[in-house]
Amino acid sequence: MSLMGIISMVSNFLIPLVIFYIVGYGILNREKVYDIFIRGVKDGFRIVVDIAPTLVGLMVAVGIIRTSGALNILAKLLAPVGEFFRVPAEVLPLILVRMFSTSAANGLVFDLFKEFGTDSQIGMLASIVMSCTESIFYILSVYFLAVGIKKTRWTLVGGLIATMAGIIASVVISTLLFH
Amino acid sequence: MLNYIWAILIMVGIMVAAFTGTMENVSTGILDSSREAIQLCIVMLGVVGMWTGIMKLAEATGLVRQLTRLLMPMLRLLFPRIAGDEKAMGYIAANMVANLLGLGWAATPTGLQAMKELQRIHRETCRVTGGDPNAASDEMCFFMVINISSLQLIPINMIAYRSQYGSVHPGAIILPGMIATFVSTLAGVLYGLWRCRRGGRK
Numbered sequence: 001m002s003l004m005g006i007i008s009m010v011s012n013f014l015i016p017l018v019i020f021y022i023v024g025y026g027i028l029n030r031e032k033v034y035d036i037f038i039r040g041v042k043d044g045f046r047i048v049v050d051i052a053p054t055l056v057g058l059m060v061a062v063g064i065i066r067t068s069g070a071l072n073i074l075a076k077l078l079a080p081v082g083e084f085f086r087v088p089a090e091v092l093p094l095i096l097v098r099m100f101s102t103s104a105a106n107g108l109v110f111d112l113f114k115e116f117g118t119d120s121q122i123g124m125l126a127s128i129v130m131s132c133t134e135s136i137f138y139i140l141s142v143y144f145l146a147v148g149i150k151k152t153r154w155t156l157v158g159g160l161i162a163t164m165a166g167i168i169a170s171v172v173i174s175t176l177l178f179h
Numbered sequence: 180m181l182n183y184i185w186a187i188l189i190m191v192g193i194m195v196a197a198f199t200g201t202m203e204n205v206s207t208g209i210l211d212s213s214r215e216a217i218q219l220c221i222v223m224l225g226v227v228g229m230w231t232g233i234m235k236l237a238e239a240t241g242l243v244r245q246l247t248r249l250l251m252p253m254l255r256l257l258f259p260r261i262a263g264d265e266k267a268m269g270y271i272a273a274n275m276v277a278n279l280l281g282l283g284w285a286a287t288p289t290g291l292q293a294m295k296e297l298q299r300i301h302r303e304t305c306r307v308t309g310g311d312p313n314a315a316s317d318e319m320c321f322f323m324v325i326n327i328s329s330l331q332l333i334p335i336n337m338i339a340y341r342s343q344y345g346s347v348h349p350g351a352i353i354l355p356g357m358i359a360t361f362v363s364t365l366a367g368v369l370y371g372l373w374r375c376r377r378g379g380r381k
Contacts, residue, residue, distance in 0.1 A: 004351060011353035014333060019233055026240045033236055040235025044228035047284050048220055056216040061185050063212030064192035067204040073195065100184055110215070110344060118346035124355070127341060131334035131356030132363045134327045138181075143323060144315065146291050147298040151314035158324035158370045166329065166363030173355045 004119075004177055054103050062107030071111070087171055088122050090115075095129065095167060099136045106130070125174040132166035219343060226339035234282055243280075247272045257325075257368065258318055267296035271322060278330040290326060297322065321371040328367035329360050 026033040065071055075089045082089035090112060098105040109126045116122040136159045144152055196205040237243050250272050255262040262268065270293035277286035301316040315323075334356050342349035 004348065007354050008348035008351035011348075011350040014353050015350065018333070022233055022237045022240070022242060025242060026236050029240050031236070031240050036236050036239045037232040040232035041228040043235065044231030045224055047231065048223045048227050052217065052220045055220060056213050057185065059212040059216040059219075060209055061188035061192070063208040063215075064196075064205055065188045066192075067201060067208030068192040068196035069199050069201050069204075070192050070195040101181060104184065104188070106340065107212070109340065110219075113341070113344035118341045118344050119348060119351070123341075123346075124352065127334075127337050127352040128355050128359050130337050131331065131352060132329050132359035134329045136327050139327055140323065142287070143290060143294050143326075144319075147294045147319075149298070149313060149315045149319065151311070152323075153315050153317075153320050154370075154374050155315060155320045155323045155327075158320060158367055158374070159327035161370050162324060162328035162363045162367030165366030166359050169359040169362035170355075173359060177355070 007177070051103070055106075058101065058103040059107045059110075062104060062111070066108075066111050071108075085171075086175075087167070088125065090122055091125055091129065094126055098129065098133055099163065101138060102135050105135070121174055121178045124177060125170055128170040128174060129167055132170060133163050136160070136163060219340070222343045223336070223339055226335060226342075230281065230335045234280055237280070243276055246279075247276050250275060257321065257372070261297070261300055261318055264296070264300060267293060267300060270296055275325070275330060278326065279332050281331045281333055281335050283331075286326075290322075293322060294319065317375045321375060324367045324371050325364065328364040330364060331360060332357060 023033055026036070071093055074093050078092040079089040082092050087095070094105055094108045094112065097108055109130055112126045113123055118127070136156070140152060140155060140159070144150075144155075193202075193205065196202045234243075247269075251268070254268060254272055254275070258268065258271065270289050274286050274289040274293050277283075277289055297316060297319045301310075301319065302312050304310065304316070305312045333353055337352060337356070338349045341352070
């Protein structure tokens with residue numbers, strides 16, 4: 001069995017295990033598990049409906065930038081940077097956009113999926129990067145604006161350090177998976 | 180900010196297309212991507228709905244509250260100066276649990292409340308020490324860095340996207356994602372601890 005197969009097997013156990021535990025715990029506590037579940041699903045639907053317009057807006061914008069060939073130009077320009085950090089140049093625009101907007105970054109990820117395949121090295125790298133990073137600037141502006149903080153002191157540096165560490169880990173892991 | 184990003188993406192894309200002669204691709208690309216966005220939403224209705232359903236159950240049975248209590252000792256180590264403030268600590272813990280479980284939408288309200296509590300504590304301290312209430316406190320910085328470092332254990336959205344785009348192993352990223360998330364959070368926490376200690380000595 002390949003390394004990818006083993007990792008996927010362990011990964012595949014996790015979600016069913018979590019669900020088993022939560023449902024089992026609920027029924028042992030005599031909760032109306034099914035009714036509660038259905039209420040939760042309705043909440044989820046509302047969330048998806050709420051983000052649908054954002055997704056349309058940003059995927060159209062990303063679609064334009066991709067089909068125009070601008071992304072390829074950017075990737076070519078960034079290629080030396082990518083080579084230096086051992087990151088495929090195709091993923092660099094994703095890392096940049098990731099810091100500002102999750103939805104826009106998702107649009108770029110879907111392009112990488114279509115071009116290289118979800119289970120390719122680039123597809124895996126993009127998936128892992130998305131899982132271990134957040135939209136730094138978006139979070140900073142939302143939270144600090146809400147409490148009227150003007151000087152963010154060491155937050156940005158700390159956020160960038162965490163993000164960089166996550167990206168380095170993603171590159172190492174995705175490289176290990178395919179060698 | 181998103182207004183600018185959105186406009187720049189569209190305008191730069193169309194200008195590049197005009198120069199490189201890819202306008203036809205852009206034209207179909209616009210229609211394709213808007214259709215794709217809604218196709219994706221349909222897949223997400225199922226997956227996100229399933230996950231919020233299970234998490235609602237975890238909340239109703241008190242599992243989320245237990246997890247929050249489990250997290251408390253660790254949080255007291257990270258925020259020693261406000262460990263006595265039950266309200267602030269409670270919101271911070273609730274926010275972290277929501278993040279761990281991948282409930283970003285539940286994380287934002289608790290996160291904002293946590294920030295408001297931190298700001299209240301900060302204002303009180305500033306009144307005594309004469310500090311700048313417009314500058315973030317160490318606790319605020321630390322809390323934000325941990326949030327930015329991503330805590331999500333199971334990236335359910337990413338799994339949904341992967342299966343939509345034809346992955347044979349959509350769940351294969353759970354374990355690698357966990358490791359990478361652990362690394363990024365560890366880096367953020369170490370940096371935060373260092374900064375807090377340095378600030379405390381001054």
